[in-house]
Amino acid sequence: MINASACGVIDACRKHRDRIGRLYAGRDGIVGALTEDLIDVGRESAATLRDLRHTPAGAFGSARYKLKDLERDLPKYQRLIDVFRAHDIGYFFYNGGNDSMDTALKLSQLGSELGYPVACIGIPKTVDNDLPVTDCCPGFGSVAKYVAVSTLEASLDVASMARTSTRVFILEVMGRHAGWIAAAGGLAARRAGDPPHLILFPEIAFDRERFLARVKETVEQKGYCVIVASEGTQDAGGKFLADMGTRDAFGHVQLGGVAPTLATMIKQAHGYKYHWALADYLQRSARHIASKVDAEQAYAVGRAAVEFALAGKNAVLPVIRRKSSKPYRWDIASVAISAVANREKKVPREFITADGFGITPACRRYLEPLIGGEAYPPYENGIPRYAALKGVRVRKRLKTGFKV
Amino acid sequence: MINASACGVIDACRKHRDRIGRLYAGRDGIVGALTEDLIDVGRESAATLRDLRHTPAGAFGSARYKLKDLERDLPKYQRLIDVFRAHDIGYFFYNGGNDSMDTALKLSQLGSELGYPVACIGIPKTVDNDLPVTDCCPGFGSVAKYVAVSTLEASLDVASMARTSTRVFILEVMGRHAGWIAAAGGLAARRAGDPPHLILFPEIAFDRERFLARVKETVEQKGYCVIVASEGTQDAGGKFLADMGTRDAFGHVQLGGVAPTLATMIKQAHGYKYHWALADYLQRSARHIASKVDAEQAYAVGRAAVEFALAGKNAVLPVIRRKSSKPYRWDIASVAISAVANREKKVPREFITADGFGITPACRRYLEPLIGGEAYPPYENGIPRYAALKGVRVRKRLKTGFKV
Numbered sequence: 001m002i003n004a005s006a007c008g009v010i011d012a013c014r015k016h017r018d019r020i021g022r023l024y025a026g027r028d029g030i031v032g033a034l035t036e037d038l039i040d041v042g043r044e045s046a047a048t049l050r051d052l053r054h055t056p057a058g059a060f061g062s063a064r065y066k067l068k069d070l071e072r073d074l075p076k077y078q079r080l081i082d083v084f085r086a087h088d089i090g091y092f093f094y095n096g097g098n099d100s101m102d103t104a105l106k107l108s109q110l111g112s113e114l115g116y117p118v119a120c121i122g123i124p125k126t127v128d129n130d131l132p133v134t135d136c137c138p139g140f141g142s143v144a145k146y147v148a149v150s151t152l153e154a155s156l157d158v159a160s161m162a163r164t165s166t167r168v169f170i171l172e173v174m175g176r177h178a179g180w181i182a183a184a185g186g187l188a189a190r191r192a193g194d195p196p197h198l199i200l201f202p203e204i205a206f207d208r209e210r211f212l213a214r215v216k217e218t219v220e221q222k223g224y225c226v227i228v229a230s231e232g233t234q235d236a237g238g239k240f241l242a243d244m245g246t247r248d249a250f251g252h253v254q255l256g257g258v259a260p261t262l263a264t265m266i267k268q269a270h271g272y273k274y275h276w277a278l279a280d281y282l283q284r285s286a287r288h289i290a291s292k293v294d295a296e297q298a299y300a301v302g303r304a305a306v307e308f309a310l311a312g313k314n315a316v317l318p319v320i321r322r323k324s325s326k327p328y329r330w331d332i333a334s335v336a337i338s339a340v341a342n343r344e345k346k347v348p349r350e351f352i353t354a355d356g357f358g359i360t361p362a363c364r365r366y367l368e369p370l371i372g373g374e375a376y377p378p379y380e381n382g383i384p385r386y387a388a389l390k391g392v393r394v395r396k397r398l399k400t401g402f403k404v
Numbered sequence: 405m406i407n408a409s410a411c412g413v414i415d416a417c418r419k420h421r422d423r424i425g426r427l428y429a430g431r432d433g434i435v436g437a438l439t440e441d442l443i444d445v446g447r448e449s450a451a452t453l454r455d456l457r458h459t460p461a462g463a464f465g466s467a468r469y470k471l472k473d474l475e476r477d478l479p480k481y482q483r484l485i486d487v488f489r490a491h492d493i494g495y496f497f498y499n500g501g502n503d504s505m506d507t508a509l510k511l512s513q514l515g516s517e518l519g520y521p522v523a524c525i526g527i528p529k530t531v532d533n534d535l536p537v538t539d540c541c542p543g544f545g546s547v548a549k550y551v552a553v554s555t556l557e558a559s560l561d562v563a564s565m566a567r568t569s570t571r572v573f574i575l576e577v578m579g580r581h582a583g584w585i586a587a588a589g590g591l592a593a594r595r596a597g598d599p600p601h602l603i604l605f606p607e608i609a610f611d612r613e614r615f616l617a618r619v620k621e622t623v624e625q626k627g628y629c630v631i632v633a634s635e636g637t638q639d640a641g642g643k644f645l646a647d648m649g650t651r652d653a654f655g656h657v658q659l660g661g662v663a664p665t666l667a668t669m670i671k672q673a674h675g676y677k678y679h680w681a682l683a684d685y686l687q688r689s690a691r692h693i694a695s696k697v698d699a700e701q702a703y704a705v706g707r708a709a710v711e712f713a714l715a716g717k718n719a720v721l722p723v724i725r726r727k728s729s730k731p732y733r734w735d736i737a738s739v740a741i742s743a744v745a746n747r748e749k750k751v752p753r754e755f756i757t758a759d760g761f762g763i764t765p766a767c768r769r770y771l772e773p774l775i776g777g778e779a780y781p782p783y784e785n786g787i788p789r790y791a792a793l794k795g796v797r798v799r800k801r802l803k804t805g806f807k808v
Contacts, residue, residue, distance in 0.1 A: 028567045057560035064569040148787050153689035156461040156790060163432045164808075165468040169685060187787060277684035281573060285557035288693055291786065371786035382695065382775030383552050383591060386560060404568075 001139045001290070001298035002058040003387070005095055005123050008302020010041060010049060016310055024087065024394055028061035030094070030103065031404050034076060036083050036396050043392035051387035053299065054377040056287035058095075059389050065404065066099045070106050077110045079402050084111075084118050086397040091119045091309040095302075097126035097137075098342055101317065105337040108315040121305040122317030122337050125298075127284045129180035132345045133335050134319035136370050138301055139284070141294030144184030145371035146286040147173050147228070150279065152188035155195035155226045158275070162224035167272040168215065169226050171196075172259035173279060176232040179203050179347045181283070185228030186359035187367055195226035197357075200258075202232030203347050204356040206241060211262075212269045214357060219272060229258045288384055292373025293328070304332045328369030405543040405694070405702035406462040407791070409499055409527050412706020414445060414453060420714055428491065428798055432465035434498070434507065435808050438480060440487050440800045447796035455791035457703065458781040460691035462499075463793050469808065470503045474510050481514045483806050488515075488522055490801040495523045495713040499706075501530035501541075502746055505721065509741040512719040525709045526721030526741050529702075531688045533584035536749045537739050538723035540774050542705055543688070545698030548588030549775035550690040551577050551632070554683065556592035559599035559630045562679070566628035571676040572619065573630050575600075576663035577683060580636040583607050583751045585687070589632030590763035591771055599630035601761075604662075606636030607751050608760040610645060615666075616673045618761060623676060633662045692788055696777025697732070708736045732773030 006025070013020045023041040026032030032039070039060055044052075052059055067073045084092065094104040101122045108120035124131050129140035151171055158169040175181040179201030186199055197218045200206060218225040233241045242257045259276035266272055297320055304318035316334045323329040351363035359367070377384040410429070417424045427445040430436030436443070443464055448456075456463055471477045488496065498508040505526045512524035528535050533544035555575055562573040579585040583605030590603055601622045604610060622629040637645045646661045663680035670676055701724055708722035720738045727733040755767035763771070781788040 028565075031568060055560065056557050057564040059560075059564070061567065062565045063567065064565060145786055149692050150686050150690070152787055152790065153460050153691055154685040156459065156463075157685045157689040160461040160463070161432075161466045161468065163465065163467065164435060171686075187785075190787075275684050276682070277686050278680070278682045279686065280679050280681035281558040281561045282554050282575075282681050282683065282686075285561040286554070287557055288553050368785055373786070374780070374783055376778070376780070379778055381591075381772055382549055382777070383556055383594075386556065 001142060001294055002062070002095055002125055003052045003055045004295055004298035005125060005138060005302035006060065007049065007053040008299040008304075009093055009123070009306055012303040012306030016306070019310055020091065020306070024089070025060040027391070027393070029058070029063040029065070029096075030067070030100070031063040031065050032061065033083055034079055034404055035402050036086070036398055038087065038394040039389070040392050040394050044389055048387050048389060051385055052389075054287060054290075054295070054375065054384070055386040056285040059387055060391075067103045067106070070110065077107060078114070080107060081111055081114050081116050081118070082398060085116050087394065089118065091121070091306075093121050093123055093305050093309070095123040095125050097128070097131060098340070098344065101337050101340050102342055105315055119309045119314045121309050121313065122340075123301050123305045124317055124319060124340075127181065128175055128178055130178040130344045130346070131340050132343045133340045135322040135330065136297070136320055138294060138298035140180060141291035141297070141370035142286065142289070143174070143181055143283050144187070144367060145291040145294075146283050146289050147171070147181055147184045147279070148187035148371055149289055151185040151196050151226065151228055154277065155188060158224050158226060159195070165273060166275045167219050167224050168263070168266050168274040169224070170259040170262050170274065170276040171228050171279065172231055172276065173228060174283060175202065175230045177202055177344055177346070179230045179232070182228050182230035183347055183351065183359050183363055184367055184371070187364065187371060193222070196228045197222065197225050198227045199358055200227065200229040200233040201347060201352060201356070202230050202234055203349070204352060205236035206233050207236070208265065212265065215266055216270055219270070227262065229262060231258055233258050287377055287386070290375045291371045292375040293370055295375040297330070300332055308334055325365050325369055328372060405546060405698055406466070406499055406529055407456045407459045408699055408702035409529060409542060409706035410464065411453065411457040412703040412708075413497055413527070413710055416707040416710035420710070423714055424495065424710070428493070429464040431795070431797070433462070433467040433469070433500075434471070434504070435467040435469050436465065437484055437487055438808050439806050440490070440802050442491065442798040443793070444796050444798050448793055452791050452793060455789055456793075458691060458694075458699070458779065458788070459790040460689040463791055464795075471507045471510070474514065481511060482518070484511055485515055485518050485520050485522070486802060489520050491798065493522065495525070495710075497525050497527055497709050497713070499527040499529050501532070501535060502744070502748065505741050505744050506746050509719055523713045523718045525713050525717065526744075527705050527709045528721055528723060531585065532579055532582055534582040534748045534750070535744055536747045537744050539726040539734065540701070540724055542698060542702035544584060545695035545701070545774035546690065546693070547578070547585055547687050548591070548771060549695040549698075550687050550693050551575070551585055551588045551683070552591035552775055553693055555589040555600050555630065555632055558681065559592060562628050562630060563599070569677060570679045571623050571628050572667070572670050572678040573628070574663040574666050574678065574680040575630075575632050575683065576635055576680065577632060578687060579606065579634045581606055581748055581750070583634045583636070586632050586634035587751055587755065587763050587767055588771055588775070591768065591775060597626070600632045601626065601629050602631045603762055604631065604633040604637040605751055605756060605760070606634050606638055607753070608756060609640035610637050611640070612669065616670065619670055620674055623674070631666065633666060635662055637662050691781055691790070694779045695775045696779040697774055699779040701734070704736055712738055729769045729773055732776060
């Protein structure tokens with residue numbers, strides 16, 4: 001949904017050509033801004049930009065690159081201002097999660113200090129849904145839909161053959177610190193008792209004995225057991241399950257290993273045949289099963305970011321505000337970046353059932369609207385038609401380069 | 405697609421009510437037939453049967469249960485004939501792969517010998533696509549589409565962040581003995597050089613040094629490397645990679661471990677940051693991204709099976725015959741089960757590039773039509789509306805039970 005937000009920005013800029021002459025994208029996000037590696041968005045064709053809106057991942061590239069505080073990373077912040085000044089950049093839109101919002105905030109402060117004020121507007125995006133203030137994060141609804149649908153489908157598969165084959169299926173999903181994505185697996189259940197039978201949240205301390213007892217009980221009652229486990233599942237001491245069980249042949253701990261760790265645990269305790277899946281990037285890039293609501297919200301926050309900038313705002317971000325759950329109604333509000341930077345929103349206890357293994361009706365009321373509707377991409381020859389950018393670079397104007 | 409074939413059978417039986425009075429489904433496949441655990445399909449509502457056509461897995465249940473040859477398992481074959489006789493069953497339709505076809509064949513022989521001739525008609529189904537004689541197997545086209553789409557989407561994700569994060573992504577797919585599903589990953593590439601950069605087939609002996617060299621070359625040229633690996637990837641000695649690398653904390657070999665084994669190998673040789681996904685059951689139950697061609701073929705073989713039976717055929721199965729690839733045209737032919745039982749169709753060498761790491765244009769011509777079109781299920785509250793059967797049982801008529 002990063003590209004959908006980008007399209008919201010692009011379309012809003014075009015609507016205001018009188019005030020925004022050119023739109024550049026940092027190649028690989030903030031790294032491109034630092035190295036003056038800028039893509040001239042105006043050189044992309046209308047057809048490419050139409051396809052961009054339904055293309056997964058970040059077509060201009062993205063970066064795992066965190067700027068530290070102003071004292072420690074001052075040269076980098078100064079460099080950004082230099083690049084902006086050189087290219088007459090007056091508005092800076094930063095699409096990301098907690099860290100990115102923090103950078104945007106600091107940049108807005110420094111620009112004014114250095115005599116080159118830049119309007120810095122954040123655009124929220126995290127599949128983890130862990131930003132505070134906003135009701136939900138663009139990107140999350142689609143991952144949630146993928147996980148709900150995949151859980152439902154795999155459950156039918158396991159149910160159909162449990163009598164003579166696999167008894168336990170484990171789906172490991174993303175969410176290192178917050179269990180929103182795991183919670184979405186619970187949407188697969190239409191009726192009480194439907195799979196998934198257990199959800200493991202990072203918010204609930206993993207208790208081996210209770211877990212094993214519930215698995216046994218479920219298999220004895222239902223014939224099989226489906227588990228959705230967050231990669232962040234951890235014990236009472238805060239130790240990640242992923243770091244406990246599986247080692248490679250050289251004795252190195254294997255990461256992304258909650259599912260095999262649980263599977264081995266169950267096999268040893270109960271002897272059940274198991275299967276497990278690790279969706280990894282498939283879940284967050286699964287544009288083919290995107291939520292329509294999510295696609296609309298991602299576009300809307302991009303467009304709103306430009307409108308905020310043109311309205312003279314600074315150091316704010318557009319957030320999604322829920323007006324009602326049934327029917328689902330939402331709008332966009334403006335919030336100071338300082339309210340969201342470096343804070344995490346976890347799944348509240350009242351969204352998790354008392355036993356710690358499921359979602360409550362309140363959680364379902366929150367989650368269900370976010371996976372509403374299907375925003376299918378167009379297909380060609382059996383696969384989606386996703387955009388491939390030309391990525392024409394802007395001529396550099398600074399004499400000095402910059403190593404990141 | 406098992407349910408789509410079942411719907412083909414159901415609809416054809418209803419068309420011929422004069423000759424087929426009732427239709428029963430074995431609960432959990434052949435196990436239900438043996439234990440006289442039969443579902444009266446006529447008791448399901450029209451709405452349920454409409455939804456059944458787009459419901460993944462096998463709604464009547466399935467079994468991993470192989471009957472051995474007539475000499476060793478004679479009592480089981482005799483029991484099946486007893487059950488058929490007790491319920492006046494004249495036509496037996498068996499949906500499955502190699503083993504199931506073999507059982508259907510033997511049953512047709514024994515029925516005649518025992519004075520209770522039953523028309524035994526096979527209905528082909530394997531996601532592995534490894535049945536000979538038929539151009540393709542129902543079920544495969546949809547898995548192929550899922551793998552092609554997922555490879556494309558994850559590749560965009562990796563490409564967008566390779567500069568500062570993950571360099572290597574590995575998707576492990578099904579296909580223990582034949583690389584058809586892995587080959588389908590190759591459909592993600594529109595142009596030469598597009599990901600996936602390497603495909604590992606069970607048909608090509610894995611050579612560690614050549615593999616590692618190609619990964620390095622790819623990362624240096626493209627900035628990242630996407631690999632689709634069959635779970636059946638094996639070395640020249642026939643040793644599965646999945647059995648080599650990963651052990652749990654207790655020293656037990658972890659299955660389903662081609663991807664982590666390769667990832668560890670690459671990390672140790674080149675130090676690249678990696679991610680991997682194991683789609684497992686998600687790939688074969690992913691009805692949400694089913695191929696329209698596959699859905700049509702699955703239904704058509706079910707319908708044809710009934711027509712064959714009513715035409716007096718026995719020990720045959722309907723197969724898909726390709727009449728042209730571009731435009732794709734196919735029809736259904738009747739083939740003796742003896743021609744398919746216990747034989748496997750592997751990916752031919754001319755479908756794999758000379759270097760062993762990709763698919764040839766001939767392979768693409770074969771595969772591409774099979775993933776054509778999208779057969780989306782209907783959705784309710786954000787998730788697909790899949791059928792839940794009543795599963796009303798047929799009253800038992802035999803005095804004796806049967807332990808499987």
